[in-house]
Amino acid sequence: MQIKTYTANSMKDILSQIKSELGSDAVILSKREITDKTFGLTAKPLIEVTAAVDFDAGISGYYPKTPRVSSGAPEPALPAFSAPSAEHLAEGITELKDMIKELIAHSGMKLHENNPLRKKLLSRGIRPNIVDVLLTKLGAGAKESAVRNLLCKLIKTEEPKTSRVWVFVGTTGVGKTTTIAKIAAGGVLNHRRKVGLITLDTYRIGAVDQGRIYAKILNIPFTSVSSVSEFRTALGKMGSLDLVLVDTVGRSALCGDYIPHLREHLDGIDPCTFLLMPVATRDSEMDAITRTFSGLDIHRMIFTKADEAIHSGSVITHNLIHRIPVSYITTGQRVPEDIEKASSSTIVHRCLGDRI
Numbered sequence: 001m002q003i004k005t006y007t008a009n010s011m012k013d014i015l016s017q018i019k020s021e022l023g024s025d026a027v028i029l030s031k032r033e034i035t036d037k038t039f040g041l042t043a044k045p046l047i048e049v050t051a052a053v054d055f056d057a058g059i060s061g062y063y064p065k066t067p068r069v070s071s072g073a074p075e076p077a078l079p080a081f082s083a084p085s086a087e088h089l090a091e092g093i094t095e096l097k098d099m100i101k102e103l104i105a106h107s108g109m110k111l112h113e114n115n116p117l118r119k120k121l122l123s124r125g126i127r128p129n130i131v132d133v134l135l136t137k138l139g140a141g142a143k144e145s146a147v148r149n150l151l152c153k154l155i156k157t158e159e160p161k162t163s164r165v166w167v168f169v170g171t172t173g174v175g176k177t178t179t180i181a182k183i184a185a186g187g188v189l190n191h192r193r194k195v196g197l198i199t200l201d202t203y204r205i206g207a208v209d210q211g212r213i214y215a216k217i218l219n220i221p222f223t224s225v226s227s228v229s230e231f232r233t234a235l236g237k238m239g240s241l242d243l244v245l246v247d248t249v250g251r252s253a254l255c256g257d258y259i260p261h262l263r264e265h266l267d268g269i270d271p272c273t274f275l276l277m278p279v280a281t282r283d284s285e286m287d288a289i290t291r292t293f294s295g296l297d298i299h300r301m302i303f304t305k306a307d308e309a310i311h312s313g314s315v316i317t318h319n320l321i322h323r324i325p326v327s328y329i330t331t332g333q334r335v336p337e338d339i340e341k342a343s344s345s346t347i348v349h350r351c352l353g354d355r356i
């Protein structure tokens with residue numbers, strides 16, 4: 001008899017390991033779910049299965065899979081094969097059905113499909129597998145207050161990284177220039193900081209004028225640059241300022257040379273780089289955009305246009321999957337009012353409202 005214990009995320013994986021290592025004669029002795037004590041939110045709960053195979057006696061009249069080493073002596077006669085009885089077959093079918101049920105049960109959705117909290121969380125735009133992991137962590141009887149508390153603990157928000165140069169990147173029209181104006185105004189008006197503005201956006205018609213007008217209103221230095229060396233020179237000239245905000249060209253992240261081109265500008269500067277993303281962006285788009293921009297070091301997220309989003313669960317999903325801390329959320333077109341510092345409780349509140 002050989003007994004072995006297997007651990008994996010899915011019953012399917014375990015069954016295939018058992019089959020390849022112990023053969024198809026193996027029987028399952030026990031199965032249990034192991035609580036994931038790590039912080040891995042995206043990890044499925046682990047399943048532990050103990051299986052055994054009886055090499056000596058065979059099981060249910062079957063023969064061992066392992067070939068016997070020939071000793072030269074004549075092989076003993078094999079027992080005659082007898083067809084399994086109807087009762088035996090019925091038992092086998094029931095066993096198979098149970099295994100299939102278990103496989104389905106481990107797909108999270110089935111585990112929680114009757115939980116009303118699941119429907120409510122999904123209706124707020126949180127991705128189904130995230131909802132299922134949250135509910136699995138909290139247990140079947142979880143109250144909505146427990147979900148809020150857990151989310152407040154999990155969502156990562158942080159002040160911008162300490163750096164004199166803040167760079168704002170994102171796809172076209174996400175609110176980079178407007179957000180820069182809001183932050184610049186906040187720095188100048190509320191904190192009396194010396195702020196400067198550089199734009200790398202000489203591509204879009206009107207982009208330079210847009211930056212220049214904001215700079216003029218705030219009475220701060222402004223320059224537009226169109227090469228890496230001009231950028232370095234401009235940074236040097238603004239060396240005495242507390243904060244230099246860098247606007248970047250609004251182009252599709254899918255443009256082949258876009259990210260390498262930006263990276264060239266940022267090499268050796270050690271800026272705080274913000275990725276801006278409208279809250280209403282589709283989940284899968286958020287993932288793709290984030291992956292594309294990860295070619296730069298993204299230090300913080302700014303979620304924009306929260307006022308235009310019907311559901312904001314995407315912010316929670318993005319945060320729990322990508323783990324990039326959120327620094328700001330923008331909430332409208334008004335400069336400088338429509339921006340708030342992010343905190344996990346405001347994100348949860350914004351996504352879930354007063355009551356789920």
Ligand SMILES: Nc1nc2c(ncn2[C@@H]2O[C@H](COP(=O)(O)OP(=O)(O)OP(=O)(O)O)[C@@H](O)[C@H]2O)c(=O)[nH]1
Nearest residue numbers: 172173174175176177178250304305330331332333
């Ligand atoms: N509703 C809403 N609109 C916003 C917000 N932030 C910016 N906008 C609007 O979005 C539009 C685009 O904003 P920009 O700041 O020009 O966006 P951008 O990313 O600099 O655009 P490009 O430079 O062309 O890539 C403007 O009409 C802004 O007024 C916001 O928080 N809420």
Ligand SMILES: [Mg+2]
Nearest residue numbers: 176177207250
């Ligand atoms: Mg712009």
